[in-house]
Amino acid sequence: MATIAMAFLAASVAAGYFTIAVVVAPRIRMPTANQRIVLVIRGAAIAFFIGCGATHIHILLHTVGLGGPAQPAETHEFVFHTVQAVGAWLFIAGAILRFELHVVPAQTREELEAAIVAQRNLADRAQELASRDELTGMARRWRFDEELERQILQTRRYGTPSALILIDVDGLKRINDAGGHAAGDAALRHVADVMRGELRATDIATRIGGNEFAIILPEVGIEDAEAATERFVASLRDTTAADTTRTSVSAGVAPIDASLSAADVLNHADVALYRAKRAGGDRHVVSDLSLTPT
Numbered sequence: 001m002a003t004i005a006m007a008f009l010a011a012s013v014a015a016g017y018f019t020i021a022v023v024v025a026p027r028i029r030m031p032t033a034n035q036r037i038v039l040v041i042r043g044a045a046i047a048f049f050i051g052c053g054a055t056h057i058h059i060l061l062h063t064v065g066l067g068g069p070a071q072p073a074e075t076h077e078f079v080f081h082t083v084q085a086v087g088a089w090l091f092i093a094g095a096i097l098r099f100e101l102h103v104v105p106a107q108t109r110e111e112l113e114a115a116i117v118a119q120r121n122l123a124d125r126a127q128e129l130a131s132r133d134e135l136t137g138m139a140r141r142w143r144f145d146e147e148l149e150r151q152i153l154q155t156r157r158y159g160t161p162s163a164l165i166l167i168d169v170d171g172l173k174r175i176n177d178a179g180g181h182a183a184g185d186a187a188l189r190h191v192a193d194v195m196r197g198e199l200r201a202t203d204i205a206t207r208i209g210g211n212e213f214a215i216i217l218p219e220v221g222i223e224d225a226e227a228a229t230e231r232f233v234a235s236l237r238d239t240t241a242a243d244t245t246r247t248s249v250s251a252g253v254a255p256i257d258a259s260l261s262a263a264d265v266l267n268h269a270d271v272a273l274y275r276a277k278r279a280g281g282d283r284h285v286v287s288d289l290s291l292t293p294t
Contacts, residue, residue, distance in 0.1 A: 133207045135185055136192035144206035144214050148262045151204075151216055155258045162218050162256040163225030166269040167191075167232075169211040170248045170281035187247045194239060198232045214269075222255045222286065229253050229284045237282060250276035251284035 133140055139147075151162050169191055176184040188211065195205055195213065204216040217225050229251050236249055252273030256265050272287040279285070 136188055136207050138192055138195075138213065139204065139206040141206065141208045144204070144208050144216070145262070147204045147206075147216055148256075148265065151218060151256055152258070152260070152262055152265065154218070155256050159258070160219045161221040162216065163220050163222055164254050164256055164265055164269045165215040165217065165225065165229050165284075166252045166254075166266075166273045167195075167213040167215070168250045168273055168277060169213075170250055170277075172211040175247070190239070190247055191236060191249060194236045195232060198228065198235055216256075222253070225253050225255070226284070226286050233282065233284055248282035250281045252276055252287060253284060254287040 132138070148164070154160065155162050169187060172184055172187065175187050188207075191213065192205075192207070195215070199205055199215065202218055204218070206214050208214045217228065220228070233249060233251060236247060250273055252269045252271065252275070254265055254269035254272060260268070268287040272285040276283050276285040
């Protein structure tokens with residue numbers, strides 16, 4: 001009976017080490033194979049020394065008479081194998097819980113880094129899509145609000161001039177009535193395309209409403225902002241959308257002054273835009289920071 005028990009324990013220890021080396025280690029999330037090998041050796045050593053320690057304690061207790069009469073060597077060997085087997089299987093259980101055992105092989109460091117980069121790129125792409133208007137490809141209103149606040153802070157900190165342009169597409173309702181919403185959408189896309197062709201890489205263009213656009217011109221004085229607006233209005237006047245519908249815009253230009261809030265800057269540009277619309281459209285007006293709507 002004792003021989004059968006010893007054989008069973010020896011087989012259990014061997015099976016435990018085999019499970020650690022062949023089943024557990026390859027599936028533990030660790031960057032390199034060398035680290036997994038070290039883990040296997042560490043687990044085997046822990047189980048072995050636990051078994052040795054328990055055996056010596058068992059021998060010591062019986063030697064001093066605390067564990068009953070002296071035991072034969074076979075009993076001590078039985079204790080050694082028992083504790084070693086328990087240690088091996090406890091290590092396996094700990095590996096499963098601590099190192100997140102999976103049914104697929106562990107990823108290498110390069111694979112993990114590539115997966116992280118892919119997830120970040122996906123998140124950046126999702127944020128980019130969320131911030132873009134589907135029709136025109138321009139940034140949305142919330143991006144405009146953020147960028148205007150940021151530009152005002154930059155102007156206050158460094159004293160560099162900047163400007164805001166508000167743009168309204170003339171007669172969009174007339175275009176929609178004549179050619180349907182497809183014609184109106186084509187006109188908006190055309191305005192956005194011409195706008196992109198006239199802007200610098202640092203300029204921030206957004207669609208803030210149905211037929212309204214806004215452009216923030218960082219580090220641009222009011223004279224240069226007016227010249228840029230005039231070029232854009234003229235370029236749009238000289239081109240047509242894909243369906244040959246002529247499209248024009250009205251524009252209001254206002255400086256981003258360090259003494260003004262974002263709402264104040266927006267209001268001054270809106271007043272100038274209002275004057276351009278009242279004058280018949282297809283033109284721009286520059287705010288003098290003192291006008292109010294009438």
